Amino acid sequence: xxxxxxxxxxxxxxxxxxxxxxxxxxxxxxxxxxxxxxxxxxxxxxxxxxxxxxxxxxxxxxxxxxxxxxxxxxxxxxxxxxxxxxxxxxxxxxxxxxxxxxxxxxxxxxxxxxxxxxxxxxxxxxxxxxxxxxxxxxxxxxxxxxxxxxxxxxxxxxxxxxxxxxxxxxxxxxxxxxxxxxxxxxxxxxxxxxxxxxxxxxxxxxxxxxxxxxxxxxxxxxxxxx
Numbered sequence: 001x002x003x004x005x006x007x008x009x010x011x012x013x014x015x016x017x018x019x020x021x022x023x024x025x026x027x028x029x030x031x032x033x034x035x036x037x038x039x040x041x042x043x044x045x046x047x048x049x050x051x052x053x054x055x056x057x058x059x060x061x062x063x064x065x066x067x068x069x070x071x072x073x074x075x076x077x078x079x080x081x082x083x084x085x086x087x088x089x090x091x092x093x094x095x096x097x098x099x100x101x102x103x104x105x106x107x108x109x110x111x112x113x114x115x116x117x118x119x120x121x122x123x124x125x126x127x128x129x130x131x132x133x134x135x136x137x138x139x140x141x142x143x144x145x146x147x148x149x150x151x152x153x154x155x156x157x158x159x160x161x162x163x164x165x166x167x168x169x170x171x172x173x174x175x176x177x178x179x180x181x182x183x184x185x186x187x188x189x190x191x192x193x194x195x196x197x198x199x200x201x202x203x204x205x206x207x208x209x210x211x212x213x214x215x216x217x218x219x220x221x222x223x224x225x226x
Contacts, residue, residue, distance in 0.1 A: 009183035010125055011134050014118035015141040016176040017081055020169050021111040022145025024053060024088075027153040028104075031165050034157040041097050048101045056108025064116040073124075074186040077117045081180060084110030085173030092166035103166075115142075124187050 028035070028050055036043040068076045084107055091103035119138070126134045156164050 006125060006183055006185055007130075007134075009179055010121060010185070011137045013077075013176055013179040013184060014122055014138045016172055016179070017077070017084075017114040017118055018138060019141035019145045020084065020172055020176075021057075021115055022142045023149050023152065024107060024111070024145075024166075024169065025057075026146045026149030027165055028053075028149075030150045030154040031157045031162050034162045035100070038162055039094075039097055039100070046097060046100075049097070049104055052101050053104040053108045053111075056105045057112045060109050060112030061116060064113045065120065067113065068117045068120055069188060072186040072188050073117050073121045074180065074184040076113055077121065077184055078177060078180045080110045080113030080117065081173055081177045082110075084114065085170055085177065088166040088169035088173065092163040121185055121187060125185055 032043050032046050032049070035049065036046055039046075064076070064080075087103050087106035087110055091100055091107065094100035094103055119135070122134050122138060123131065152168075153165055156162070156168070
C-alpha cells in the first residue's frame with residue numbers, strides 16, 4: 001500500500017465506523033414506542049433492546065486488542081464492519097423482541113471490534129507530529145453520532161418505518177468495508193500473547209453484577225412502579 005494513500009483514506013474509514021458505532025448507541029431511544037407498536041409489546045419491555053447493545057459493546061472491547069495483534073488489524077476491522085452491517089440488517093428484519101435483542105447483541109460485538117482496532121491502526125500509521133490531527137478527525141464523528149442518534153431516530157420513525165433505523169447503517173457499512181479492504185494497513189503484534197481469560201471473566205462478572213446491567217432490573221414491564 002502507498003503510505004500517502006493510506007494516510008489519506010484511513011481516517012475516513014475509521015471515522016465512518018466510529019460514527020455508526022456512536023449513532024447506534026442512542027438512535028433507538030426515541031424509536032422505542034414505534035418499535036413496541038410494531039412488535040406488539042409494551043415499550044418498557046424493550047429495555048433489553050437498548051442495554052444489550054451497550055453491554056455487548058463493553059464486554060467485547062477488551063478482546064479486540066488481542067485479536068488485532070494476533071490476526072491483523074485489516075482482517076479484524078473488516079470482519080467487525082461486516083458483522084455490524086449484517087447485524088443491522090437482522091435488526092431491521094426482526095419479527096419479535098428476542099430477535100431484535102439478538103441482533104443488537106451482534107451489533108455490539110461488531111462495534112466493540114471496530115472502535116479500538118481503528119484507533120490502533122491510526123496510532124501505528126501516523127507519526128507523533130501528525131497523530132493529534134488524525135485522532136481529532138476520527139473522534140469528531142464518534143462524538144457527533146450519539147448526539148444525532150435521538151433526532152435521527154425520531155425523524156425516521158416519523159416519516160418512515162422503525163426498520164430504517166437499522167437499515168441506514170448498510171450503505172455506510174458497505175462503504176467502510178470497501179475502503180478498509182483497500183486502505184486499512186495490516187498491523188500485527190510482534191509476539192503472540194495468550195488471551196487473559198481469567199481477567200476477561202472477572203471483568204464480565206463485575207459488569208454483570210452492576211444493578212443497571214440486568215435486562216429486567218430496576219422495573220417490571222407489567223408494573224412500572226416496581
